Amino acid sequence: MSQSITDLVKELASPILENLQLELVDIEYVKEGKNWYLRLFIDSEDGVDIEECGMVSERLSEKLDEIDPIPHNYFLEVSSPGAERPLKTKADFEKAVGKNVALKTYEPINGEKHFEGVLTDFDGEIATLEIRVKTKTKQVEIPWGKIAKARLAVSFNI
Template identity: 45%
Template sequence: MAKTNVETIKAAIEPVINELNLELVDVDYVKEGGNWYLRVFIDKLGGVDLDDCQTASEKVDVVLDELDPISQAYFLEVSSPGIERPLKKPADFERFKGHLINVTTYAPIDGNKSFKGKLIGYSENGVEMEVEGKSVLLPAEQVAGARLAVEF
């Protein structure tokens, strides 16, 4: 499925998710084995529980039935993004300032493509982190992915 269809699905289901006082974190559409999966990741302060996921799944299913954006059979899964939550939107970076994060880049920066450190901030210039006591700015166009890091 084209990336634009995933964006269409996000736009269609986000209002429903927001009505439930939940946040739409991400939507993935992937093939695993012989089956297709539409995965919807939701969150809220304090985390989501099984009831949140079930309610969101029921509401999202109604929207998807009306929209019918996917021609082949698929399984709908609604869940938490987990403890290593992806950071996708500027608001995610703002919310998790001061937290430990992992960032990967498309090309090496100072010989590295993987960075772990404390999130200082985010702007159109990129992700600013403290890595091993030094401030590092990773250009936005080079950031392949960012996630919360597990702290033990």
């Protein structure tokens, strides 16, 4: 098959999600133990509930059954990305300005590869984080091309 499973599922899911005014956050197609899982993470400005996840699951399952692109058994799971939602696109970063984020870079920046702090700015090319170290804060600028993984991070102020 020339088209990857995740690309095909994205293509099938997009009109379903658009119709329900939902957003596709991420797709995973992974083997865990002896089982395969096809996971869709969906969201909206107001969040998603179990009924919306069920509707997407049902409609997508029908589409997948029609074309049968996966040759073995798998579990289809549709859920919210949760509080620590991944940040994959520049638009995700723009929406996350002012929020606590965790980033991992491909290579060290100032000797570090893991950062957590408030995303104070994103200009499309540079993510600026304000990181608290004990009682001081410092600004770190991370180029878009050096970000390997990013997600919202839950912070606990105790």
